[in-house]
Amino acid sequence: MNNNSAKYIISQVEKVITNIFENGKINKDTQDELFHAMTMLADVNTVLRGLEDAFFDSVITAKKLEAISQAFCEGYFTNEDNERIETYLAAMIHDYSLKCCRELKDIEAKLGS
Incomplete structure (x- = not known):
């Protein structure tokens, strides 16, 4: 079930409840x-649990990337390497891993997880 299916199910449930109250x-x-x-709501709940699991897996992957890129930047390069393109690429990868972790944290806060 994709996001559109979940929205459809929720709208159908709303129609049923509205019909009961109106009649x-x-x-x-x-x-x-x-x-x-x-x-139908149980189906939506199952989908949401799957999304929570996928989100949690994404957070773990992002944190692993952050830790690996930090260890690589701190342990592999020295001051003499500052002008090498590899140093800049490693720093950029680390910066993007930090950005990814921040964005996932923002999403988590919005979801109320």
């Missing part, structure tokens, strides 16, 4: 619709 009646059809809505 004010609960009958066999309404009960079936509610059960179907609950099933």
